[in-house]
Amino acid sequence: MRKKVGIIIVLLALVLVAGCKSQAVAIEDADLTEASEQEVVVERVIPEELPEPEPIDPKELIDLSLKPNELGKVMVLMYHNIGDEEQDWVRTPDNFKRDLNTLYEQGYRPLSLTDFATGNITTEQGYTPIIITFDDARENNIRYMDDGSIDPECAVGILLSFHETHPDFPLEVTFFADGPSAFGSSDEEVAKINFIIEQGMDIGNHTSNHPNFKDADAAKIQKEIGQQAQNLEDMIEAETYKVNTIALPFGSRPRADELEIYLHEGSYEGVTYENLAILNVGSNPAYSPYDERFNALSLPRVRASEMNVDNVGMYSYLEYFVNHPEAKFISDGNAQIITVPAGDGDLGNMEKEIYFYEMEDASEE
């Protein structure tokens, strides 16, 4: 119980006035008797020892009727170009807009690649995280108009306007840049890279020369990755920003297993690098970061295309998840708790609270 103690402080207005010359002048001709009768009443609450409020169990805020399943799969989409003619690696502006609309309508919400790789799923509850990536840093990813504005038909332009009309569709996209002259022109490279980061999107590593790593040795791998990480970080104005994700050119990995480590970490000219996420070209949705099979250092991607995708493109999986909603990741809205239908899958070793629930109960609500 909160106890109120009222303290009445009575101050003579005259005393106040005496301490303030300008006021004294102002009320010189006022009725002093009336002024002296004014009382200033201050009521204060004196805090006393209160019992600690009952902590709310964050699990109570999880709506089980939304059937959260944080062991379900997540798509990492791989785009390359936005252009006028649809091709294997080119999406038209209209098709890209349709992709975003379809994702939105079907309950997908973009999540940053680093949050996904580190298991920090901040996606709103009831929704499915989706990771959007672009490779090769072509001019059609971000282009300026003559007046300096962003071309509304380039990838960034389309993403910005979609986010404006759908603010609950986070602006989380990673652009993997190989060098030099990312995004088409060396004059505009720095401005474009920084614009992307200022908007909250990310720049990832796609190596200096887009090599095939199959036959590369340790020195070449470290040069290709380390040099480009330094090149990009030198251009990035945000001082703490690290380029710590990589999309492997051609999805290629060194043949020799002992060289794999250099995709993850290494150094070039005395400067170290570390990649938290390594992306393949692969063709299937990724495991949940909480699944014991999850490997951030070898993440498969789904081709965001409809041409020659052999039934493993983005729309094939969207349809699959419509028919198998139990297979996809559905967020519980709390990044610290892993909510999973009882008896589902094998959890990896994450230092988070695990919350099992009976799916039947949820569906009856």
Ligand SMILES: [Zn+2]
């Ligand atoms: Zn590439």
